[in-house]
Amino acid sequence: MNIQMLKEKMAESALTQEAIADAIGVSRCTFYRKMKRKGNTFTVEEMNKIMKMIPLTKEEAARIFFAR
Secondary structure, three states: OOOOHHHHHHHHHOHHHHHHHHHOOOOOOHHHHOOOOOOOOOOOOHHHHHHHHHHOOHHHHHHHHHHH
């Protein structure tokens, strides 16, 4: 996952981690852990919600969520 690119896209859209956590239905702590890759990663449903919220193109989403 490309955390830096996701953070940049969130900043461009003026979205906070708290706002995205609320929108995808997870706690702020869970969202933070997912961003730090400690434990669970984002589900497909969560990725789709984030894509719509920011918004991200399919190419941007692939580079963010499926980066090595």
